[in-house]
Amino acid sequence: MIKKITKFRGIAFAAVIVILFSACGVKNKSADENSLKVGFDVDDTLLFSTPAFQKGFESSEKPFSGExxxxxxxxDRGNSKIKKKVLQILEKHRVDGDEIYAITARKPNGGEGLKNYLNDALGIPKSNIYFESEGKTNRLQQLGIDIFYGDSDSDISDANAAGIKAYRIERSTASSYQKKYNPGKYGEKVIKNSDW
Ligand SMILES: [Mg+2]
Incomplete structure (x- = not known):
């Protein structure tokens, strides 16, 4: 009886995993297939980071200067929130043996802070975190990223230009950033309910 229950649990667990992967549009891979390289945008994708930006605007520094x-x-530490839906997606990729990257359009000034935070909070290797304020296409190609997740139109168009699969992450309605946001504009799949 216990064996039967255990077996059933195992089957149910496997079924749930398969359903979750299908729901995310991620193909199941056979064990001998190479793992994927998966990239995530940071602001409004991995993080609800409006509070971190508010710190910047509240400071005496000129907006969008290096300082x-x-x-x-x-x-980000103590202010930004990790978006749970995106964390689930990241964890599924990790379980599947995929390599995780973060590619942000932020400028790199003081970037060690963000790298340390993403490493501590999400386990992303610091060497896999890139600052690309002039566009992400070249970096996506250079790294050989297979799938990219992002909230902005440019995330999707840059991934399209790199010839890779892109998924749109829904931006929080509480985000202070309203520009470049037209989900589905490029026919990409939109991942809903991605508030934090
Ligand atoms: Mg973003």
């Missing part, structure tokens, strides 16, 4: 970015890049 401003240094404040923002050191304000």
């Amino acid at each position: 401003f970015w240094a404040v923002v890049n050191n304000s």
Whole structure:
């Protein structure tokens, strides 16, 4: 009886995993297939980071100056929130043996703060975190990223330009950033309910 229950639990667990992967549009891979390289945007994708940006705007630094970015890049800890839906997606990829990258459009000033935070909070290797304020296409190609997740139109168009699969992460309605946001604009799949 116990054996039967255990077996049933095992089957049910496997079924749930398969359903979750299908729901995310991630193909199941056979064990001998190579793992994927998966990239995530940071702001409004991995993190609800409006509070970190507010710290920047509240500081005496000129908005979007190097000093401003240094404040923002050191304000995620204790302020930004990890988006649970995206964390689930990241964890599924990790379980599947995929390599996780973060590629942000933030400027790199004070970037060690963001790298340390993403490493501590999400286990992303610091060497897999990149600052690309001039566009992400080249970096996506250079790293050989297979799938990219992002909230902004440019995340999707940059991934399209790199010839890779892109998924749109829904931006929180509480985000202070309203620009470049037209989910489904490129026919990409939109991942809903991705508030934190
Ligand atoms: Mg973003």
